[in-house]
Amino acid sequence: MAEQVLLYDTTLRDGMQGEGMSLSVDEKVRVAHALDGLGVHQIEAGFPSSNPKEEALFAILAGETFAHADIAAFGMTRRRDVAAGDDPGLRTLAGCFAPVCTLVGKTWSLHLEKVTRVDPEENLRMIEDSVAFLVGEGKRVIYDAEHFFDAYRDDDDYALRCLVTALEAGAENVTLCDTNGATLPGAIGGATARVLEALGTGVQVGIHTHDDAGCGVANTLVAVVNGARLVQGTMNGYGERCGNANLTTALADLQLKLGFKCVTPEQMARLTETAHLVDELCNVTPNPNQPYVGANAFAHKGGMHVAGVNRDARTFEHIDPADVGAGRRMLVSELSGKGTVQERATKTGLSLDEAGASRVVDRVKDLEHRGYHLEAADGSFDLLIRRETGDYEPLFRLESWRVIVEKRETGRVETEATIKIWVDGERYVRTAEGNGPVNALDCALRSAIGETYPHLHDIELVNFKVRILDERKGTGAVTRVLLDASDGHETWGAIGVSENVIEASWDALVDSLEAGMLPGRADHVRGGVAPTQAPAR
Numbered sequence: 001m002a003e004q005v006l007l008y009d010t011t012l013r014d015g016m017q018g019e020g021m022s023l024s025v026d027e028k029v030r031v032a033h034a035l036d037g038l039g040v041h042q043i044e045a046g047f048p049s050s051n052p053k054e055e056a057l058f059a060i061l062a063g064e065t066f067a068h069a070d071i072a073a074f075g076m077t078r079r080r081d082v083a084a085g086d087d088p089g090l091r092t093l094a095g096c097f098a099p100v101c102t103l104v105g106k107t108w109s110l111h112l113e114k115v116t117r118v119d120p121e122e123n124l125r126m127i128e129d130s131v132a133f134l135v136g137e138g139k140r141v142i143y144d145a146e147h148f149f150d151a152y153r154d155d156d157d158y159a160l161r162c163l164v165t166a167l168e169a170g171a172e173n174v175t176l177c178d179t180n181g182a183t184l185p186g187a188i189g190g191a192t193a194r195v196l197e198a199l200g201t202g203v204q205v206g207i208h209t210h211d212d213a214g215c216g217v218a219n220t221l222v223a224v225v226n227g228a229r230l231v232q233g234t235m236n237g238y239g240e241r242c243g244n245a246n247l248t249t250a251l252a253d254l255q256l257k258l259g260f261k262c263v264t265p266e267q268m269a270r271l272t273e274t275a276h277l278v279d280e281l282c283n284v285t286p287n288p289n290q291p292y293v294g295a296n297a298f299a300h301k302g303g304m305h306v307a308g309v310n311r312d313a314r315t316f317e318h319i320d321p322a323d324v325g326a327g328r329r330m331l332v333s334e335l336s337g338k339g340t341v342q343e344r345a346t347k348t349g350l351s352l353d354e355a356g357a358s359r360v361v362d363r364v365k366d367l368e369h370r371g372y373h374l375e376a377a378d379g380s381f382d383l384l385i386r387r388e389t390g391d392y393e394p395l396f397r398l399e400s401w402r403v404i405v406e407k408r409e410t411g412r413v414e415t416e417a418t419i420k421i422w423v424d425g426e427r428y429v430r431t432a433e434g435n436g437p438v439n440a441l442d443c444a445l446r447s448a449i450g451e452t453y454p455h456l457h458d459i460e461l462v463n464f465k466v467r468i469l470d471e472r473k474g475t476g477a478v479t480r481v482l483l484d485a486s487d488g489h490e491t492w493g494a495i496g497v498s499e500n501v502i503e504a505s506w507d508a509l510v511d512s513l514e515a516g517m518l519p520g521r522a523d524h525v526r527g528g529v530a531p532t533q534a535p536a537r
């Protein structure tokens, strides 16, 4: 039987250290569910500090159900001169709902001497107390041995003592970290093998690597081959500097090439979809050349390749693309298998027959070709289904809109939008100022239709992402705008695509408001008071 290797994802913590990476609380929750769907065993959500964003994240996660994954909270060993039970960080970890706590601690004598100036014996006591305290509080503890491979090279005896101390204090796993990402596979493999030998059987060892030497995944694999059974990494290899070990690549390598068991084949078939969804949420352009999941990973050019693949795929394809859900390339086509479309329709209270579902699928494919990405825009997707079932009712009819942006000599920029629309046979002309064209349009539109639809006051735009789809064309390229809106209960996404960034934004804006007014969404309103119904038309 294939040996099990556990996947430990740190996209939400280590991944967020990468340049320009940022996720809202809701997006983090969506990432967590996507990882759960992929079969990841542990999801590190960060430190549950009193910072409002982290607090909100842990509060939401505590109420979510995950099919496979356990949530892990991350923190540090106790401070030098404080008892573990009095250390604020450890108390926070103990009090948080997460069943797993990952503690990072020092292992490298050079670090102790030069950076923290903690006596090596005191450091061991810090490890021991901290792990024992959390275990006593009912937590499962993973000990992350920071700089382990540098530490082991300099003073193997002390580095091992750190691990043994954590294990004796009750840690269920000790993870060897190549924190600087500087170690090469040979050294990682050798050290891991010797650690396993020294610790004896029944000890679970993990591996956490970075890609500074271009060996993040290779180092992960060689550690597993030498006995590590838990793999830490991030989706698409996000992370500070050159990134963490790419968990999407490592997972496929471990399972499809090395024969370890990480996830079920059905979960593996979600790899491409999950990798792209997480990219989408992080507003990162998916790397087309990424192993297994990149758009080019199984693209064939040149007559001989194509002929070869047609005769026998093995001649030019190293795995069956279907194993990792590739070849279906974009999210939307797969999201819009007829069954999925019908399921979504039912969920939003509509019935859609086979023929209608086929039309939605065709429409989605067409939109996708033009740069839409409906996976991250569930609000727009709901509207699209309604257009097919005949249940779509626009909030208004547009006559025209116009935006003026004026920059003054003083450097001041002023924006003004005018919209002309029709609601219930009545014409509204409204002008509004805003801090940018989208904001001005939003203000003008809301002032025109806000009276008819009071629920709109509860809808806030919480996220605005712009992506240039064809970067080679520069300012003439197609722009995609993703907007997230929320009514305080639920968040949904809307999308617009156009060569004109303001038009793309407008389309996304209108979708976000219309989706927010759909039955089901419009029903809940702040304070639990039912909204005034929109007049029947």
Ligand SMILES: [Zn+2]
Residues within 6 Å of the ligand: 014, 179, 208, 210, 244
């Ligand atoms: Zn790291």
